[in-house]
Amino acid sequence: MKKDYDKLWTLFKSMFVLSACTFGGGFVIVSLMKKKYVEELKWLEEDEMLDVTAITQSAPGPLPVNASVIIGYRIAGVAGSLTAVLGTILPPMIIISIISLFYEQFRTNRYIAAALQVMRAGVAAVIFDVAINLAGNVLKTRRMLYIIMMFTAFIAAYLLDVSAMLVILTCLGIGLADLAVSLRKKRGVTV
């Protein structure tokens, strides 16, 4: 029982810190979660983290909240989900509640503006660090289909501005086709 509480506390603490430091969109927090839960705590496998990201992206609602629900569920069931979500939403709630009282000063502060601009370089470095490892693993599968899909999806999302959800749903379609082909092949062999 003691161990369960420890786990929930670690879950809450890590979600709180990640959420408090995540400037930028949902994929920033996914990169941070991957580092934390896959590499550091080894609670999740890398493939699992990618699956969770695909699921969160196709469900409605804010991506960090969705990811917390699923990761929390994996670690400690429904109690884990609640704990993880609480950790994720508390920092923005506290920060915005305070700022909403004097947002004019905050918005026009030049030091804050400068720090936020430079922070983007650091955030980009974190995402690239994670992306290099992930892309390396896709290349290591040596499956031409996956490698082509990765590059095509990048071009679609980044250069052609196709929405993330459409990219994922298209790949879901390709996955289903892939499944149909492999099932047919298997049947061909056994008959």
Next chain:
Amino acid sequence: MLLLKLFFAFIQVGLFSVGGGYAAIPLIQEQIVNIHRLMTLEEFSDLITVAEMTPGPISINSATFVGMRIAGVPGVLLCTIGCIIPSFCICLTLAHFYYKYRTVSGVQVVLGAMRPAVVALITSAGASILMLGLFQAEIYDVVISDIRVVELGIFAAALFLLRKFKVSAITIILGSGAAGTIIYALMGAI
């Protein structure tokens, strides 16, 4: 009554904002500015600016901001809870089925095809943020000579520290903000 109205408005925001942060903005505007007139358009654009400058998902940020301005702390709680109820229920269901069936080999084939896409999306998000950091512009508006040398140096140093010394991501993010601000202050640019 007003609180209930807010609560249901944010349930709708949470339920229909499919596809991440920026997809939620027009929905919030629709509910808060156009339908319920709880905020003016000007206040709303201030909200978007502030939400971009602070950590956390934009819909949670706006739920908190709207709740605080209209009804104080109870407003914050009700708006935020309303906003996450739909995702909580939907994702819990999805998580349940995912963990029940993920080892089935057919499911593995389908999930396997979605993983390269997720890698591409993460990389794409990184590339967008990098362009904003280095050029303060999106990819098609980049002017090479506008490159910001301080940010380029910080990006290179940060990537080196992450890969070579496995420095924690949080340290990198906060450290880059602090280092950059100090550099710009010393250069007299702030």
